[in-house]
Amino acid sequence: MRRIVITGLGAITPLGAGVKTIWKRLLESGSGIVSTTSRGADFAALPSQVAGLVPHGSRDDGKWQAKDWLPASDERQMALFAQYAIASAHEALLDAEWQPTSQADLEATGVTIGSGIGNLDEAYNTSVAFSQGGYRKVSPLFVPRLLINLAAGHVSIRYGFKGPNHAATTACTTGVHAIGDASRLIAFGDADVMVAGGAESCIHPLAIAGFARARSLATAWNDDPPASSRPFDEDRAGFVIGEGAGIMVLEELEHAKARNARIYAEVKGYGLSSDAYHMTAPRQDGEGAFLAMRHALRHAKAKPADVDYINAHATSTILGDAAENRAITRLLLGAEGKEKASQINVSSTKGAIGHLLGAAGAVEALFTTLAIHDNVLPPTLNLDNAAPGFDCNYVSGTAQKHQVDLALSNSFGFGGTNASLCLAAFR
Ligand SMILES: *[C@@H]1O[C@H](CO)[C@@H](O)[C@H](O)[C@H]1NC(C)=O
Numbered sequence: 001m002r003r004i005v006i007t008g009l010g011a012i013t014p015l016g017a018g019v020k021t022i023w024k025r026l027l028e029s030g031s032g033i034v035s036t037t038s039r040g041a042d043f044a045a046l047p048s049q050v051a052g053l054v055p056h057g058s059r060d061d062g063k064w065q066a067k068d069w070l071p072a073s074d075e076r077q078m079a080l081f082a083q084y085a086i087a088s089a090h091e092a093l094l095d096a097e098w099q100p101t102s103q104a105d106l107e108a109t110g111v112t113i114g115s116g117i118g119n120l121d122e123a124y125n126t127s128v129a130f131s132q133g134g135y136r137k138v139s140p141l142f143v144p145r146l147l148i149n150l151a152a153g154h155v156s157i158r159y160g161f162k163g164p165n166h167a168a169t170t171a172c173t174t175g176v177h178a179i180g181d182a183s184r185l186i187a188f189g190d191a192d193v194m195v196a197g198g199a200e201s202c203i204h205p206l207a208i209a210g211f212a213r214a215r216s217l218a219t220a221w222n223d224d225p226p227a228s229s230r231p232f233d234e235d236r237a238g239f240v241i242g243e244g245a246g247i248m249v250l251e252e253l254e255h256a257k258a259r260n261a262r263i264y265a266e267v268k269g270y271g272l273s274s275d276a277y278h279m280t281a282p283r284q285d286g287e288g289a290f291l292a293m294r295h296a297l298r299h300a301k302a303k304p305a306d307v308d309y310i311n312a313h314a315t316s317t318i319l320g321d322a323a324e325n326r327a328i329t330r331l332l333l334g335a336e337g338k339e340k341a342s343q344i345n346v347s348s349t350k351g352a353i354g355h356l357l358g359a360a361g362a363v364e365a366l367f368t369t370l371a372i373h374d375n376v377l378p379p380t381l382n383l384d385n386a387a388p389g390f391d392c393n394y395v396s397g398t399a400q401k402h403q404v405d406l407a408l409s410n411s412f413g414f415g416g417t418n419a420s421l422c423l424a425a426f427r
């Protein structure tokens with residue numbers, strides 16, 4: 001069996017642009033959640049007025065402005081989610097020192113980058129323009145700017161990668177599916193190196209209206225945005241929409257060793273399942289999450305007791321966090337597991353950045369990778385009072401130093417799709 005390791009990381013999140021800045025701010029308990037009301041009256045009229053926005057500014061300050069990352073022509077052609085993806089892919093490839101030029105290397109390198117929603121802004125503007133002005137108002141760039149797989153397309157065009165080119169779009173499980181599926185493509189021999197992850201940018205009044213109508217969003221914290229995303233807390237009341245991208249370079253182990261690449265961690269297992277229950281609500285017993293984590297551990301040949309850390313999907317919704325918590329304790333407590341819930345280390349980094357939808361799983365897998373590499377557990381913010389039945393160690397408020405040899409990163413999406421990645425220290 002071919003082993004898969006992680007050799008490069010790149011990200012843009014509400015905590016900043018660039019992995020170093022983001023990870024430092026996360027470990028310092030920084031928050032990227034701000035008010036949306038300054039974006040205009042359409043935003044201010046909505047019940048939820050908070051979001052995890054990528055900070056705008058110079059790259060030297062760890063912030064995002066397109067001109068620091070992309071040529072102007074790319075900026076015009078690409079959706080914002082694709083811009084975040086290509087900038088993060090660039091960072092990850094530099095980090096991995098993988099800049100192939102030979103035909104064989106280019107053919108052995110592929111891309112899987114997904115998005116949950118894609119370019120809502122473009123769809124909205126063009127719909128309005130078409131309805132008012134007809135055919136002549138539709139840009140020739142409408143379709144290329146709309147399609148979700150164009151993030152992966154742009155990355156392969158920019159670098160000449162001729163291996164598999166794929167895009168998952170499985171709502172909030174997208175990022176984990178992209179990374180998990182990419183690792184399978186390497187394991188199966190379809191590629192030796194994959195650039196994999198997720199990207200999202202749909203902070204649009206229509207998206208917020210839609211999620212608010214589905215009763216998914218936090219609406220009670222408009223005056224205190226950094227307090228609005230509260231995974232596992234008694235007062236949690238919905239998720240906070242966020243934007244950004246997370247990209248990893250995955251590589252076959254012998255390939256990485258042969259070129260002396262730095263190895264952050266190994267992808268040991270990947271589990272997929274479905275709740276088979278409801279469009280948007282989780283099963284209360286957490287069956288889907290339980291099965292996904294169990295499959296990931298089975299592939300990793302690991303016991304529940306071996307799990308040092310879980311980066312939970314926990315989005316700060318009442319039902320979702322409770323179902324996942326139930327699934328985690330059911331899986332990790334018992335004969336082959338831990339003795340007490342307090343020995344289970346689990347955090348939700350969504351307290352700091354909100355829910356990045358299609359990018360969430362990728363950004364969180366990246367945080368899990370760094371937790372393993374640096375032996376530190378990133379914190380859950382705003383957990384003032386753990387709700388009844390929440391008895392694990394949620395790494396409340398501040399990061400904790402702790403040896404992390406094996407970890408799970410969970411993602412669950414509308415439609416009932418559940419996935420979990422098992423990552424481990426490379427030995
Ligand atoms: C859509 O229209 C708004 C308002 O005119 C504008 O600010 C925004 O940049 C447009 N978005 C796209 C993708 O063209």
Ligand SMILES: *[C@@H]1O[C@H](CO)[C@@H](O)[C@H](O)[C@H]1NC(C)=O
Pocket residue numbers: 275278279280281282283285286287288289290320323324327412413414415416417418
């Ligand atoms: C499994 O996925 C569904 C998607 O709707 C999600 O709502 C649910 O929370 C996940 N299961 C658990 C136990 O979290």
Ligand SMILES: CC(=O)N[C@H]1CO[C@H](CO)[C@@H](O)[C@@H]1O
Pocket residue numbers: 307308338342343344345393400401402
């Ligand atoms: C089970 C387990 O690994 N628990 C650890 C959680 O983290 C703390 C330190 O933050 C350790 O003391 C526990 O052993």
